[in-house]
Amino acid sequence: MSGKILEIENLTVSFDGFKAVNDLNFSMDEGELRVVIGPNGAGKTTFMDVITGKTKPTEGRVYFKGKNLRPYSEHQIARLGIGRKFQTPRVFLKLTPRENLELSCAQKKNVLGALFGQSSSAERRTVAGLLETIGLAPKADIAADLLSHGEKQRLEIGMLVAQSPDLLLVDEPVAGLTDEETEKVGDLLLALAESHSIMVIEHDMEFVRQIARTVTVLHQGSVLCEGNMDEVQNDPRVIEVYLGKQEEDGHQAA
Numbered sequence: 617m618s619g620k621i622l623e624i625e626n627l628t629v630s631f632d633g634f635k636a637v638n639d640l641n642f643s644m645d646e647g648e649l650r651v652v653i654g655p656n657g658a659g660k661t662t663f664m665d666v667i668t669g670k671t672k673p674t675e676g677r678v679y680f681k682g683k684n685l686r687p688y689s690e691h692q693i694a695r696l697g698i699g700r701k702f703q704t705p706r707v708f709l710k711l712t713p714r715e716n717l718e719l720s721c722a723q724k725k726n727v728l729g730a731l732f733g734q735s736s737s738a739e740r741r742t743v744a745g746l747l748e749t750i751g752l753a754p755k756a757d758i759a760a761d762l763l764s765h766g767e768k769q770r771l772e773i774g775m776l777v778a779q780s781p782d783l784l785l786v787d788e789p790v791a792g793l794t795d796e797e798t799e800k801v802g803d804l805l806l807a808l809a810e811s812h813s814i815m816v817i818e819h820d821m822e823f824v825r826q827i828a829r830t831v832t833v834l835h836q837g838s839v840l841c842e843g844n845m846d847e848v849q850n851d852p853r854v855i856e857v858y859l860g861k862q863e864e865d866g867h868q869a870a
Contacts, residue, residue: 627676636662638837649809654834669693699781705768709761720778750774766797802826
């Protein structure tokens with residue numbers, strides 16, 4: 617599996633007879649930025665749940681860097697190098713962005729150890745660099761609950777990167793954001809993609825156009841098609857099941 621960070625073979629996940637994922641095959645190269653789209657019920661969340669170990673497959677296998685993930689628990693898979701960002705930001709609101717990042721960087725994963733222990737100079741440099749990368753250096757030392765929704769999204773992406781995962785799974789990072797905040801998150805993900813493997817699940821098609829290199833379209837639990845944005849947009853199957861369903865504001869609903 618040389619060069620492949622993620623390979624999924626004949627994956628099926630059934631819930632009481634309903635196949636949320638149905639004989640799905642997928643692969644992703646190391647260093648790749650992949651966007652996964654699809655209408656509601658396409659299996660996107662279950663797909664991500666299986667990769668992270670939250671849900672076990674009914675059939676099929678998931679390989680991460682050549683390793684079959686089936687025997688591993690959710691926290692073991694995280695330690696192997698898969699980090700997940702959920703749609704709703706999960707940051708420590710009473711801590712500052714700097715403290716949130718220090719906590720994520722800390723070798724001892726506990727609040728007291730991170731806040732009252734001595735950070736190494738390397739950790740401090742990492743945190744300073746991440747604050748610059750996510751655009752929060754000017755707000756590094758205010759409480760996170762004073763940040764905008766978009767700033768919290770960028771902070772959580774920074775917290776994920778601080779844990780040094782090999783694969784970042786990012787779930788709908790621009791839901792509820794303004795156009796300006798959406799563009800900033802897109803720029804951040806493009807910058808991170810220079811040195812990370814990233815999978816993004818998203819509904820906002822304008823945002824997908826901003827960041828997409830390869831797009832995978834899921835439908836009824838299987839891969840409908842893959843390609844660059846132009847290829848996907850012009851695929852009649854995609855137009856029928858997804859891109860034809862537009863909201864009045866010009867964004868496609870999913």
